[in-house]
């Protein structure tokens with residue numbers, strides 16, 4: 001049996017199934033990217049809850065795996081060369097899992113890099129901008145009298161939704177007929193913007209019918225339904 005005891009994170013979150021991939025997460029838009037991916041590819045995994053209420057992400061055990069104190073993170077007992085691999089940053093984890101499973105990311109170069117391009121569009125654009133909009137619309141930033149910061153993130157989010165809308169105009173998914181890790185990265189954020197962040201009206205979401213069309217297909221996927229609830 002695989003021994004993961006050399007990884008300090010397993011002291012706080014013991015592995016019941018050390019041969020399975022270990023996921024440290026919460027059902028946030030970044031967290032569910034990885035649980036949805038794991039459900040899509042069917043890789044056995046064990047999910048551990050990193051609670052923000054108890055600041056688990058700041059614990060020495062969690063920081064030993066991700067010094068950036070953010071979920072999601074993974075520990076794969078069977079990484080490259082069958083050696084354990086610890087990884088953080090959801091975009092890197094999606095690429096790793098796609099390569100490991102041979103699913104949801106093309107191997108041939110042009111489509112591969114185009115998919116990664118859209119993944120990076122989420123990591124560098126949609127995630128940070130929608131996240132800031134959430135802060136100013138739903139959380140502490142809501143109380144700020146000066147609405148200019150909020151409006152800046154509204155404008156940027158609307159612009160990004162426009163880019164997505166154009167891309168999806170004549171496509172089933174971001175990469176056309178192929179469902180990929182780019183969709184898994186992007187649509188949990190669109191769902192969160194409208195749902196948890198309650199910013200649908202603020203960004204005029206009904207002006208983006210193709211985004212809504214693809215979001216609807218995305219959330220109907222059985223693997224997405226399951227992945228959105230991890231860790232239970």
Ligand SMILES: N[C@@H](CCC(=O)N[C@@H](CS)C(=O)NCC(=O)O)C(=O)O
Pocket residue numbers: 028029030031052057069070071072088089090091
């Ligand atoms: N770029 C990172 C962002 C991860 C991230 O922001 N995670 C949030 C939850 S969605 C988090 O862990 N926040 C805890 C904190 O900031 O203390 C990724 O994509 O993995």
